[in-house]
Amino acid sequence: xxxxxxxxxxxxxxxxxxxxxxxxxxxxxxxxxxxxxxxxxxxxxxxxxxxxxxxxxxxxxxxxxxxxxxxxxxxxxxxxxxxxxxxxxxxxxxxxxxxxxxxxxxxxxxxxxxxxxxxxxxxxxxxxxxxxxxxxxxxxxxxxxxxxxxxxxxxxxxxxxxxxxxxxxxxxxxxxxxxxxxxxxxxxxxxxxxxxxxxxxxxxxxxxxxxxxxxxxxxxxxxxxxxxxxxxxxxxxxxxxxxxxxxxxxxxxxxxxxxxxxxxxxxxxxxxxxxxxxxxxxxxxxxxxxxxxxxxxxxxxxxxxxxxxxxxxxxx
Numbered sequence: 039x040x041x042x043x044x045x046x047x048x049x050x051x052x053x054x055x056x057x058x059x060x061x062x063x064x065x066x067x068x069x070x071x072x073x074x075x076x077x078x079x080x081x082x083x084x085x086x087x088x089x090x091x092x093x094x095x096x097x098x099x100x101x102x103x104x105x106x107x108x109x110x111x112x113x114x115x116x117x118x119x120x121x122x123x124x125x126x127x128x129x130x131x132x133x134x135x136x137x138x139x140x141x142x143x144x145x146x147x148x149x150x151x152x153x154x155x156x157x158x159x160x161x162x163x164x165x166x167x168x169x170x171x172x173x174x175x176x177x178x179x180x181x182x183x184x185x186x187x188x189x190x191x192x193x194x195x196x197x198x199x200x201x202x203x204x205x206x207x208x209x210x211x212x213x214x215x216x217x218x219x220x221x222x223x224x225x226x227x228x229x230x231x232x233x234x235x236x237x238x239x240x241x242x243x244x245x246x247x248x249x250x251x252x253x254x255x256x257x258x259x260x261x262x263x264x265x266x267x268x269x270x271x272x273x274x275x276x277x278x279x280x281x282x283x284x285x286x287x288x289x290x291x292x293x294x295x296x297x298x299x300x301x302x303x304x305x306x307x308x309x310x311x312x313x314x315x316x317x318x319x320x321x322x323x324x325x326x327x328x329x330x331x332x333x334x335x336x337x338x339x340x341x342x343x344x345x346x347x348x349x350x351x352x353x354x
Contacts (some may be wrong), residue, residue: 039207039310042067042116042138044131045123048176048303049148051183053120055083056215057095064098065112065118065133073102082182090182103130108137118208119145120170122159122311125318128154136161146170146193146203150240151304152233152326155196155225164259165326168193168205169225171232174217175300186300190218194223194225231289236319238267238290239297240304241340244314245347247305251298254291266336270323275323276330 042065043054054066058081066076077100101112116138123131128149135145139162146168147154159167173189191212194201201209201221212219222228239250240348242263246252253259267290271281307314319343327334 039063039117039204039211040065040115040140041208041211042101042119042135044119044121044134044319045127046072046081047124048178048183048306049172049174050120050122051081051083051178052174052176052185053122053217054098055081055091055183055185058093058097059212059216060211060214061062065101065116065138066098066101067101067103067131069103075101076100084182084184086185086188093119094103098268103134112138113142113266114138116140117189117204118211119143121145121147121149121154123149124313125149125151125154125315126313129152132161135296139166142204144168144203144208146171146208148191148193149318150236150315152229152322153318155229164196167196168208169222169229170194171225171228175297177301177303177306187297187347188218192222192225192228194222194228196226198223198225209298227279230270230274230277231281231284233319233322234267234270234274234286235290235293237270237323237337238263239294239338240302240314241266241316241320241344243302244304244308244316245340245343249298250294250300250302253294254298262336266320266340269327269332269334269336270271273323273327273332273334276332277326304344306309308344313348314344316341320344 040063043050044067046054046066046068077095080095083091119135120133139145144166147158148170156167170193172191175187176185209219242259253263304314320337323337324334
């Protein structure tokens with residue numbers, strides 16, 4: 039099975055590294071400095087247990103996402119594609135996925151935020167599109183990619199239904215690579231729940247400049263997180279998502295405790311001077327809130343503050 043990973047950042051590196059332990063033929067799609075690192079040094083993964091593994095460059099094909107047309111041998115050649123790049127790259131990565139996906143293949147977005155799977159489906163069709171979320175924790179440093187927390191990957195068709203064909207085959211490859219996949223018959227709800235968690239953690243920790251665990255240590259920060267999450271859940275319910283089976287505050291507390299030492303991806307982006315995904319997180323809530331008539335002043339404020347930090351001279 040030929041599997042392409044589009045966007046080999048923190049989570050993309052974990053997926054590429056784990057799949058390297060299977061017999062899958064792998065394609066790593068990236069750009070710039072990351073492209074050079076993977077080509078020259080290979081993929082360096084620091085596991086949660088402290089083991090450092092180096093995946094040599096000859097274990098995967100490398101494709102520059104900015105090099106223009108897809109080379110002939112890779113065009114329409116992939117059985118499965120996993121989009122793990124930043125939300126700001128969704129348009130170009132969806133286009134690349136369309137050009138690389140073979141007949142009967144499936145493509146999955148595990149990006150943060152809302153609307154990525156739908157954007158992908160508009161290019162390749164719903165029958166070839168999988169929605170996905172992940173709870174694996176990772177960050178990239180000077181000495182490689184750090185896989186800091188084992189989690190799972192939830193995936194499923196946007197309209198539900200069991201795994202079949204190449205989607206089922208991809209599921210088994212993910213299982214064989216210890217990525218702990220879970221087939222989800224209601225992946226839209228799971229994507230919403232992940233969005234609610236991101237809304238509660240990412241902007242607050244990024245603005246305050248703290249690790250996730252600080253939210254539970256400060257009543258003031260915790261209040262802000264709960265307020266942003268509650269506001270977003272009102273939008274979710276108005277959009278038809280049933281959350282009656284969830285205690286959102288308890289869920290948030292569990293996630294914060296389990297990721298207490300993590301710096302969220304949005305904070306990592308600000309620290310590195312990169313654009314964040316706040317528009318696909320808080321911005322998505324604001325946009326959908328407007329569409330269903332739900333006010334979202336807290337998320338609007340968080341969106342404005344994070345964008346303000348992005349545009350400051352320090353992060354140019």
